[in-house]
Structure formats: structure tokens, C-alpha cells
């Protein structure tokens with residue numbers, strides 16, 4: 202192969218990689234305005250490259266370079282959160298999440314949705330505060346939280362969730378992390394959001410905090426004060442919502458539209474009877490811990 206052949210091959214590969222990268226960026230952007238911005242920016246960058254390489258127009262080239270620099274700076278300000286997330290994902294090696302291909306274990310089923318709605322409804326009726334983080338593919342890891350809580354690794358069930366948020370249990374403070382149909386941990390302390398500090402309490406700010414940092418996770422919040430249900434997604438809080446609205450939102454977000462409108466009554470009946478072995482074990486483990494705690498307490502008193 203001669204010299205020019207090698208150069209052209211390199212150029213071809215360069216263009217192919219750049220196009221591939223551009224397509225990957227386009228596939229990750231969902232909002233129309235962001236898409237326009239990205240399209241305009243990539244057009245400017247490729248024009249600058251083309252003029253620099255093929256046309257001897259030094260002044261035009263300099264001008265376009267200056268415009269590209271100005272656009273890069275304004276986009277860095279505008280997309281602060283997204284760029285930060287991108288670097289976090291790259292730095293922690295979560296390439297599957299970056300490529301939009303989350304592992305199977307994050308796929309929640311309609312049963313998961315029903316269990317979550319059922320739990321939120323019951324907790325709301327009893328005015329029991331709760332915070333449930335549902336990882337839909339952000340691959341949340343202990344380092345993403347201020348405190349990663351206690352490892353649970355149990356099958357998701359309404360009974361277990363309700364038990365975890367019982368006010369007299371050690372793990373009720375903080376959030377419960379759910380991935381797919383599993384409860385991963387409890388007593389998790391989330392990073393707080395800085396938006397709406399004057400409007401919301403810390404439970405709601407924690408829900409906003411985690412969802413504005415990770416776009417594929419949502420948070421169900423039950424207010425202890427009012428029993429109000431809320432859903433946080435992408436740093437926005439929808440509240441107050443009813444159980445059926447929560448079911449609708451979860452079905453939409455989890456992409457499980459089939460579960461919408463399914464006869465909720467019979468499903469919630471099923472859910473109540475779905476006591477898995479592992480969740481039973483965890484409940485008895487928690488109760489054991491509690492009785493141990495009270496024993497120590499009474500011994501101390503004696």
C-alpha cells in the first residue's frame with residue numbers, strides 16, 4: 202500500500218469514528234431543543250475542520266474556531282450536570298449505562314410496579330414517611346450516596362418494604378434502593394438537591410438530589426407529615442399524586458404500559474400474598490435485631 206493509500210485509510214477511519222461518535226451522542230439525547238443545540242454545535246465543529254483541512258482561508262478558519270470556542274464554553278455551562286454525569290460514568294467505568302444498554306437486572310416487571318404502588322399507598326394511608334429509589338439503569342453504586350446503608354439483597358415485596366419503613370426499626374431512616382425486583386439496601390443517605398431548599402424538606406430534597414444526578418433512576422416519596430405521594434424524576438418532583446397516577450407514571454417510565462389499567466384490585470391481593478422466603482427471613486432478622494436492641498436497653502437500665 203502506498204503512502205497516499207495509508208493517509209486516505211486513516212482519514213476514512215477518522216470520519217467513520219467521528220460519525221459513529223456523533224450518532225451515539227444523538228441517540229442519547231431525547232429533548233428536542235438539546236438535539237438542535239447538539240446538531241448546530243457538531244455542524245460548526247465539522248465546518249471548522251473542513252475549512253482548516255481543505256480550504257486555505259485562514260481568517261474564516263480563525264473566526265469559526267472562535268465561534269466553536271464560544272459555543273463550547275456556553276454548552277459547558279448549559280450542560281454542566283450532563284457533562285458531570287458523563288465524566289462520572291466514564292470515571293467509574295459504567296460504559297453499559299453510557300451506551301444506553303443497562304444490564305438485565307434493572308428491568309422491572311409489572312409485579313414490581315404493583316408492589317411499589319401498593320407499598321406507597323399503604324404507607325401513605327398510615328402517614329409513614331418513606332423514600333424509595335428505583336434504579337432503572339443508572340447502575341447506582343455505594344459511592345454515589347453519602348452513606349450506602351445496610352445491604353439487604355432480597356426479593357422485593359410489599360411486606361418487606363413496609364417493614365423497612367416501620368418507625369421502630371433501625372433502617373427506617375434514609376432511603377431504600379430497589380433494582381429490578383430486588384431490594385438492594387436500606388438506610389441509604391442520598392445527596393441533597395440545592396434547588397427548592399426553601400420549599401421542600403430534606404426527604405424531598407434527597408429525592409431531587411439523586412434524580413438530578415442520575416437520569417435513569419426515580420424516587421418515590423411518601424411524606425410523613427401529610428401522607429402525600431410524590432415521584433421525583435430527572436430532578437423534578439411531581440406532587441401530590443394519587444396511587445393510580447403513581448402507577449401510570451411508573452408504567453410509563455419503566456416502559457411497562459401493559460400493566461396500566463390491569464385490574465389493580467386483584468393484583469394488590471396477589472401482592473399481599475406474595476411472601477417470599479427471603480423477605481420473610483429479612484423481616485425476622487430485623488425483628489430479631491430489634492428484640493436484641495431492646496434486651497440490651499433493658500439490661501443497661503437494670
Ligand SMILES: Nc1ncnc2c1ncn2[C@@H]1O[C@H](COP(=O)(O)OP(=O)(O)OP(=O)(O)O)[C@@H](O)[C@H]1O
Pocket residue numbers: 330331332373374375376389390391392393401402403404405406407423424425426427
Ligand atoms: N439525604 C437523605 N437521604 C435519605 N433520606 C433522608 C435524607 N435526608 C432526610 N431523609 C429522611 O427524611 C426524614 C426527614 O424528613 P424531613 O421532615 O426533613 O423532610 P420532608 O421532605 O419535610 O419530609 P416529610 O414530608 O416526610 O416530613 C429523615 O428522618 C430521613 O428518614
